[in-house]
Every structure is written in structure tokens, then in C-alpha cells.
Amino acid sequence: MTVKRLGAAELHAGADELAGLLTDTVDGGASIGFLAPLGHAAALAWWRERADEVAAGRHAVWTAHVDGRLLGTVALAFPDKPNSRHRAELVKLMVHRDGRGQGVGRTxxxxxxxxxxxxxxxxxxxxxxTGSPAESLYLSAGWTRIGAIPDYAAAPSGELRPTTIFYKRLGALADGS
Structure with a gap:
């Protein structure tokens, strides 16, 4: 498996393939902010906007390829407030249905x-x-569960579902120094 951080130009160049991953993820039932069916054009536009955010330094995006095929992506979103530059939000961890259960998400x-x-x-x-396979991944990777918010977001089907909030300390704070 090859994991690569994408610059804005690479993200623009790969937006079509990334849009395919996004539509597959939503069609597979993952609740990542979109309702099904998600059209390719809407997914493509969403990725192009992320390229602008990468260029501005507000996002960092990684992709995972196996045998040259895109099977997953993840991003970090960086706050723009001076008092929050020590933290980031992990967003849009997506794994193609064909790549699930192969360690792509964990990698x-x-x-x-x-x-x-x-x-x-x-x-x-x-x-x-809440209750998604991702929840188990985060727990097994050392993330701390804070709690759940009921009816937080609509699943791709439109049904309101709860969300679970997690955090993870990194670096000096994580090892107690």
C-alpha cells in the first residue's frame, strides 16, 4: 500500500478519481456528510473545493493506493483561530468498499x-x-470517546443518526512529558 500526501495541484489532477471514491463511500452507506445518491459532478465539485483549502493551508489530504488503485483517503482540517493552532480535526476518512477490511483505514x-x-x-x-465500523477503528487506535450526540446528522439514506465524538492527544502531551 502506498500512502501519499497530496498538494493542491495533485488533488486537482486526481479529483475525478477521488470523486469516484466519494460516491462509492456514500453509496456504501458511510455517513460522511452527504445524502445518497451522490452524483459524480457534485462529488467532483466537492473535491475541487478541498484543493483550494489545501492550497490555502487549511487542509491536508492523504490517499492510499493498492496496486495503483485509489482505495482510501483522509484529511486534517486546521483551525484558523490563533488559540487553536495546536489542534486539528480528522475528517473524511474514506475507504472504497473493495478495500475495506484490508487495513487501508488504519494505515x-x-x-x-x-x-x-x-x-x-x-x-x-x-x-x-455512532455504531459505525469507524467507531471500532478509532477505539482500537487509542482514541478517547467523549460521548454521543443524538440525531446529529442524516445518514446517506436521510435517517437522522447519532454521532460519537473522539479525541487523541499526540506528542509530548500523549506521553505525559
Whole structure:
């Protein structure tokens, strides 16, 4: 598996393939902010907007390829407030249905955590659909569950679902020094 951090130009160039991943993820029932069916044009536009955010330094995006095929992605969103530059939000961990259960999500999660710590980020946070397979991934990777918010977001089907909030300390704070 090859994991790569994308610059804005690479994200623009790969937006069509990334849009395919996004539509597959939503069609597979993952609650990542979109309702089904998600059209390719809407997914493509969403990725192009992320390229602008990468160029502005507000996002970092990684992809995972197996045998040259895109099977997953993850991003970090960086706050723009001076009092929150020590933290980032882990967003849009997506794994193609063909790549699930092969360690793609875990590998992407580790890559984002490692890069965040190297950049001086000491705290990560995220939310994920309560009861989803992602919840187990985060728990097994050392994330701390804070709690759940009922009816937080609509699943791709439109049904309101709860979300679970997690955080993870990185670097010096994580090891107690």
C-alpha cells in the first residue's frame, strides 16, 4: 500500500478519481456528510473545493493506493483561530468498499496522526456515526470517546443518526512529558 500526501495541484489532477471514491463511500452507506445518491459532478465539485483549502493551508489530504488503485483517503482540517493552532480535526476518512477490511483505514489514520504530530499538532478530534465500523477503528487506535450526540446528522439514506465524538492527544502531551 502506498500512502501519499497530496498538494493542491495533485488533488486537482486526481479529483475525478477521488470523486469516484466519494460516491462509492456514500453509496456504501458511510455517513460522511452527504445524502445518497451522490452524483459524480457534485462529488467532483466537492473535491475541487478541498484543493483550494489545501492550497490555502487549511487542509491536508492523504490517499492510499493498492496496486495503483485509489482505495482510501483522509484529511486534517486546521483551525484558523490563533488559540487553536495546536489542534486539528480528522475528517473524511474514506475507504472504497473493495478495500475495506484490508487495513487501508488504519494505515491512513496512522499517516495523518504521524504527520500531525510532526507538524506540532498536539490534539486531534473527530466525529463519526455512532455504531459505525469507524467507531471500532478509532477505539482500537487509542482514541478517547467523549460521548454521543443524538440525531446529529442524516445518514446517506436521510435517517437522522447519532454521532460519537473522539479525541487523541499526540506528542509530548500523549506521553505525559
Amino acid at each position: 491512513l489514520l496512522a499517516a495523518a496522526e504521524t504527520a500531525a504530530a510532526a507538524a506540532g499538532i498536539t490534539l486531534l478530534h473527530l466525529d463519526t456515526e
